[in-house]
Amino acid sequence: MDILNFAAESAVTVRNRLEFPNLFGGTEIEYYRGFEVFGVPIYWYGILIAIGILLACLYVFKRMEKDFGLSRDRAFDVIFAATIIGFICARIYFCVFTTLNPDSPKNYTFVTTFTEIRDGGIAIYGGIIGAVLGGFLFCKLRKVHFTTMLDVAALGFLIGQAIGRWGNFVNQEAYGRDCPTDWIFAMKGSLITSQGITGVVHPCFLYESVWCALGFVFLHFYSKKLRTFDGEIFLLYIAWYGLERFFVEGLRTDSLMAGNFRVSQIVAAVSCGLAFAAFVVFKILTKKKNIPLYVNSGASAELLESDRKAEEERKSKKEAKKNQPAESILSDDEDEEDKPAEEAEKAEKPTEAVEESREIIGEAEETTEENTQADEERGE
Structure with a gap:
């Protein structure tokens, strides 16, 4: 989901192949990247993104009122607006750092990169930043408790990322550098080979998908029994995701760069450290001052009524x-x-x-x- 590659070099009618030589005695998958409806190409990547968003919304709306004390109608407006703003900011983030990358083609400018949506991508950290800023604005407008909304959104983010990363599987992108030939998850594919890579590589998308799925399971149960302050789940999400992203980003070959530094690796390290520190501080303060959760407050009950x-x-x-x-x-x-x-x-x-x-x-x-x-x- 960091790089959503719409490159048209592989049409939906071309059959692709993906191999995991060491998985279950050797696994080979053949598939199409999409299908056509009245001559219009529909890519599985977009469908998987949509499924991820849909399942995330179904989950958060089910728990929103009972477990977090938020109004579904008000929160829907916030989620709808924040999703749109998040996608726009994800695209802007990608375009800015693509333009700044010295290895990018000389004809790349921000405007041309932004408008050529079939030759580029989006960046997850840009999406998170945009969604948080947009969410803050619309929470104020719709009178939704912001930090509680962040907790709900964090659980939705993990669902969306765990499913959306399989779009990278279909596109054979977001993979890593060469890996040992006997590594159980070693991968090679026809699209990867067409880019001049003949060996096996790390399936970085798979690592992130599994990590996000585990994070969702952990935070789902944590939010039911152990959550003590509003914003806690969001901080744990940022720390959890940042920890994985820092290491996996180091394996990737398609990172957004700022000079010699991987942008997402820097953002992951800083955000992980800050989020964990904030988690510890607020955990201590909440215990000392006995601050109630929003769901248990009179303000929540009054607004819902x-x-x-x-x-x-x-x-x-x-x-x-x-x-x-x-x-x-x-x-x-x-x-x-x-x-x-x-x-x-x-x-x-x-x-x-x-x-x-x-x-x-x-x-x-x-x-x-x-x-x-x-x-x-x-x-x-």
Whole structure:
């Protein structure tokens, strides 16, 4: 995953061969680097990267709320943005150090290297730096606890790297220098031979894949029982990965260089040392000050409860909107049924005007009758 080589020199229709002469009495694999869909080449490398990201997301979303106290909806926004920023920064990192490498072709510039995505690659440390910076920004925007998010992301990183490295297997890249012919993992392949290497080499991608898988298993159980402060899993991930990368990078033949130094080897050594030192310091401070994990804090419970209420409100509004037309129709039907009864009732009841007229006529009749009686009395 440090170098994602999209070189088009080996088309998906060309059959490739990879051999492990000393593994299980001799293992030989023949395969294609990809396949075509409507004439468009689809590489197994990209598919493996996608599978790694998918499985990492499924894992972290399952544990996110219960074990880390993070809202899935909020964290999804952070992960989505950080993944995109991480890939962009991984490409920038690769292009910067490729341009600075004195052994690079003279026509290489940052712009040409960055835009030629089928002739170049990405660098994992650039991706980690970009994902952390992007994650920090979006954690602030979405009110997600940053150091806890780093712990979750670290477990996802290990899953993605363990699976994604098998893309290097398919591409026959990220291999090392010549190794002893009797080494159990000694490897040779048709693409490697085409580059002028006739002997057996170290399968560096395999070493890293296995190391990341072991790291994931270790940190998975550690995070369940032994985690005492937020950010602890991320620090252990940086130290674990840096330790392996420092030694394996020394075996590789395609390292990014800064002068005579391997960039990833320097970054691995520095990051491993700093991460382990920070782990020890925070472990001691947490024990002394008895600082609770975010998942056990009131802030986490309050935010999760607020999100649940907001989600319930959204659902109720959606349900009400969905049922509104049916209720309107039912109300109209009831009104139509009530109309004949109302009209009949109105027909039976005299209007106010008629009542007033009747009262006036009655009063007039009474007055006339009184006048008649008065005249009769005078006549007598």
